[in-house]
Amino acid sequence: MSNNVGNPAICYRIKKYEVVFDAHNTMASIDYPLAIDDMTIQGVYYLKQYLTYLKIETEFCQMFNQDDLRDLLVNYGRMCGFDYRIELFNIFELVLNNAVFSVLSGELPSRIRISVQQYKEIKNLFSNMSDSQIQLIILEAVEKLLHHFNISDSLMSYYIKQCGINLAKRLKSVVKHNRLQTVVILEQELKTPPLTTFNASDRMSDHRFRLLIEKIMNCEKSVDKIDIIRTNFHSLHDYIDILNTDCLLNDEYEELFKTFGDVELAILTKIVFYEELRNNSI
Numbered sequence: 001m002s003n004n005v006g007n008p009a010i011c012y013r014i015k016k017y018e019v020v021f022d023a024h025n026t027m028a029s030i031d032y033p034l035a036i037d038d039m040t041i042q043g044v045y046y047l048k049q050y051l052t053y054l055k056i057e058t059e060f061c062q063m064f065n066q067d068d069l070r071d072l073l074v075n076y077g078r079m080c081g082f083d084y085r086i087e088l089f090n091i092f093e094l095v096l097n098n099a100v101f102s103v104l105s106g107e108l109p110s111r112i113r114i115s116v117q118q119y120k121e122i123k124n125l126f127s128n129m130s131d132s133q134i135q136l137i138i139l140e141a142v143e144k145l146l147h148h149f150n151i152s153d154s155l156m157s158y159y160i161k162q163c164g165i166n167l168a169k170r171l172k173s174v175v176k177h178n179r180l181q182t183v184v185i186l187e188q189e190l191k192t193p194p195l196t197t198f199n200a201s202d203r204m205s206d207h208r209f210r211l212l213i214e215k216i217m218n219c220e221k222s223v224d225k226i227d228i229i230r231t232n233f234h235s236l237h238d239y240i241d242i243l244n245t246d247c248l249l250n251d252e253y254e255e256l257f258k259t260f261g262d263v264e265l266a267i268l269t270k271i272v273f274y275e276e277l278r279n280n281s282i
Helices: 008-021 043-061 066-080 091-104 116-126 131-148 154-176 206-217 222-232 236-243 250-258 262-272 274-278
Strands: none
Touching: 043 091, 043 154, 066 091, 091 116, 091 131, 091 154, 131 154, 206 222, 206 236, 222 250, 236 262
């Protein structure tokens, strides 16, 4: 799929890495998720694929108005009940999906702001559609999108079409269960944020974090550990960091989670099981 496949210079450098580091057999994992990510590839091969796909996604997003992109992320955060500036999720996929929905509502793909009226039209369009019909209209919308942006690069076209197929698969399920609102990102008015202890601005210093971890590990009672955590930790980043320190025992994790509200649990679950949720494997 890449112009560099078979390039002698590229192959030589990869082989040279193998001598010392065995880089082609080294597992790799990068935090920011791609829309399409082949985890069967390892090492430098995976890194090359990741950078190639990331470049495609970035170039595609640059075709849209940057204010529209920011508002899309804000609306997505409001819809899911989290701060989009903290969490890691694939931006390209959100933009592409809304561009496709814009086409289906009769607008240009560059208009990724979806109104309530457009949503009603899209929902009505999908009503009583078979799975094959859903896939057909999604792929047709993708073709219109490619034509509108004059995308002639074969790899980018292939990547976008594959994402279109993935969107069609997801839509078959959400339409069947009347959950279309979980896929289409609507313009939303600012509402009171959900009650949650997670606050991006409350991240503590590394020094204070280490002191609290030591204090927790020196506690003999689970209730005291949990009290320290709930009293002092208010940042999503700090919560994730503390869960990675192994300062709690198995039963203590369960006791901590019992003190969380639904929103807090949903945010943590979405981060921890991001790939599984996106791929519908759990």
